[in-house]
Amino acid sequence: MDQTEALKPKYSTEKVPVIDFGPYLAGEPGALDRTAREAGEASEYLGFFFIKNHPVPQDLIDRMFAETARFHALPLERKLEVKVTPAENVGYLPQGGQTQLSYSKLYGESKHPDRSISYFVRKEYPADHPERLAGRPWVSNNRWPRDLPGFRETCLEYFTALAAVARQVLTLHSVALGLGRDTLTQHDAFCKDAYTLRLLDYPPRDPALEGQWGIGPHSDYGYGALLAQAKVPGLEVLTRANEWIQAPAMEGHLLFNCGDFAHRWSNGRYRAAPHRVVNYSGVHRNSVVYFVNPRGDVSMDCFASCKSADAPPKFETTSFGEYITMLRKTNHTLKD
Numbered sequence: 001m002d003q004t005e006a007l008k009p010k011y012s013t014e015k016v017p018v019i020d021f022g023p024y025l026a027g028e029p030g031a032l033d034r035t036a037r038e039a040g041e042a043s044e045y046l047g048f049f050f051i052k053n054h055p056v057p058q059d060l061i062d063r064m065f066a067e068t069a070r071f072h073a074l075p076l077e078r079k080l081e082v083k084v085t086p087a088e089n090v091g092y093l094p095q096g097g098q099t100q101l102s103y104s105k106l107y108g109e110s111k112h113p114d115r116s117i118s119y120f121v122r123k124e125y126p127a128d129h130p131e132r133l134a135g136r137p138w139v140s141n142n143r144w145p146r147d148l149p150g151f152r153e154t155c156l157e158y159f160t161a162l163a164a165v166a167r168q169v170l171t172l173h174s175v176a177l178g179l180g181r182d183t184l185t186q187h188d189a190f191c192k193d194a195y196t197l198r199l200l201d202y203p204p205r206d207p208a209l210e211g212q213w214g215i216g217p218h219s220d221y222g223y224g225a226l227l228a229q230a231k232v233p234g235l236e237v238l239t240r241a242n243e244w245i246q247a248p249a250m251e252g253h254l255l256f257n258c259g260d261f262a263h264r265w266s267n268g269r270y271r272a273a274p275h276r277v278v279n280y281s282g283v284h285r286n287s288v289v290y291f292v293n294p295r296g297d298v299s300m301d302c303f304a305s306c307k308s309a310d311a312p313p314k315f316e317t318t319s320f321g322e323y324i325t326m327l328r329k330t331n332h333t334l335k336d
Contacts (some may be wrong), residue, residue: 008116011236011244011245011246011304012239012241012243012244012245013245014046014241014243014245015245016046016048016049016050016237016245016247016248016255017038017042017046017048017049017050017259018049018050018052018253019035019038019039019042019049019050019051019052019112020035020052020053020235020248021052021053021054021055022036022052022053023245024168024172025054025055025168029234030107032171032172032175033175034145034183035172036171036172036175036176037176039169039172039173039176040173040176043173043176043258043269043270043271044269044270044271045048045240045271046237046239046240046268046271046273047237047257047258047271047272047273048237048247048255048256048257048258048273048275049255049256050250050254050256051153051165051169051226051252051254051255051256052251052252052253052254053170054165054168054253054254055161055164055165056158056161056162056228056254056323057161058163058173058252060154060157060158061158061228061229061288063158064154064155064158064199064228064288064323065228065230065231065286065288066201067150067151067154067155067166067199068200068286068288069201069284069286070148071119071145071148071151071199072084072117072119072199072201072284072286072290073321074145074148078115078145078146079092079094079119079145080092080094081142081145081146082143084120084143088139088140088141088143088162089120089196090120090121090122090141090143091119091120091142091143092118092119092143093117093118093119093120095115095116095117095203100247107122112210114214114215114216115202115203115205115206115214115279116199116200116201116214116215116277117201117202117203118198118199118200118201119198119199120143120196120197120198121155121156121159121196121197121198121199121252122140122142122194122195122196122197123138123139123159123163123192123193123194123195124142124156124159124245125139126199132256134333136192137295137296137297137321138194138295138296138297140314141174145257149167152249155199157199158197158288158290159195159197159290162197162226162290163195164196165226165254165290166190166193166195166226166290167185167190168293169224169226169292170184170185170190170223170292171184171185173262173270176244177266177269177303178305179304179305183266183330187225187298188295188298189294189295189298189300189320190223190292190294190295190323192295194293194294194296195290195292195293196222196290196291196292196293196294197288197289197290198287198288198289198290199286199287199288200286200287200288200289201285201286202214202279202284202285202286202287203217203279203284204281204282205278205280214234214260214276214277214278214279214285215276215277216276217238217274217275217276218274218275218276219260219263219272219273219274220257220258220259220260220272220291221259221260221261221320221323221324221327222260222291222292222294222320223258223259223261223262223265223292223293223294224256224257224258224259224291224292225256225257225289225290225291225292226255226256226289226290226292226335227254227255227256227257227287227288227289227290228254228287228288228289228290229249229250229251229252229253229254229255230249230283230285230286230287230288231249232249232262232277232279232281232283232286233246233248233249233281234277234279234280234281234285234287235247235255235275235276235277236276236277237273237274237275238273238274240263240271240297257272257273257275258270258271258272258273258321259272259291259292259293260272260323261293261320261323264302264315264318265300265302265303265306266300266302266303267303267306267307267311267313267314267315268314268315269306291328293320294319294320295320296319296320296321296324297319297320297321298319298320299317299318299319299322300317301313301315301316301317302314302315316321
């Protein structure tokens with residue numbers, strides 16, 4: 001038993017669904033509709049599901065975890081050279097730089113800064129790219145660490161691979177919601193891959209600090225997230241029965257969860273489940289998260305198939321950019 005085993009809560013016996021993408025990706029007859037139905041049901045009930053037989057090579061996932069550990073092992077002064085700026089959320093966010101407050105009144109107050117350290121990457125645009133030259137709001141300036149050969153290349157390779165999986169999930173959701181196969185992948189909200197890759201390091205939990213999380217209970221702000229499977233568990237998901245599941249670390253799988261905009265744009269049909277991270281292991285835990293965020297400037301109340309005269313929109317029309325600006329003022333603290 002590790003030093004914090006006694007501090008763990010009692011967990012639900014409910015399981016995170018596992019969905020096999022293999023037949024769907026192979027184009028087997030009927031597999032698209034069947035897989036879409038499974039993804040839709042999982043998104044409605046728990047809001048999380050594992051993806052089996054996805055197209056991302058395990059070698060690439062392993063290399064991404066190795067590069068994540070290599071970055072976080074750099075001396076602090078090296079990492080601070082690429083610290084996030086007030087203008088753009090790319091680069092290094094030190095420990096204590098962000099503390100979630102989203103569900104603190106319901107599931108325990110964050111009494112200490114969240115015990116997480118992050119590095120953020122956005123889609124890379126060359127200096128002469130037309131959208132960079134036009135000053136598009138979804139074009140960011142990635143802050144790469146110096147003298148770390150292979151790091152940038154692996155991040156961008158992984159970013160591209162996960163963008164393909166994001167499109168596969170959006171296709172399934174589009175079919176499940178009755179929108180037409182290509183509606184979401186071709187929608188203005190998603191056609192520019194305005195996604196974010198987050199490389200996380202969670203130091204071991206300090207057993208002396210009650211009320212400290214790796215990341216406090218929250219729901220993701222964007223449409224959803226894709227998580228590569230860490231070797232060390234720590235993710236916990238709240239069920240509809242208000243019980244916590246300790247999500248297993250399932251090698252060879254990806255984990256998808258719906259975010260606030262999947263919930264809002266499906267008119268409440270898809271569940272943005274509260275979740276948190278607590279590192280009880282006694283060792284550092286790395287995590288690689290790919291946020292499937294919509295473009296920040298696209299406003300919508302909800303998808304056409306999710307509203308009617310009997311089911312009017314439950315949420316006001318807003319863009320992701322407007323929404324996240326509001327949440328940053330109320331749902332977490334940021335350290336300068």
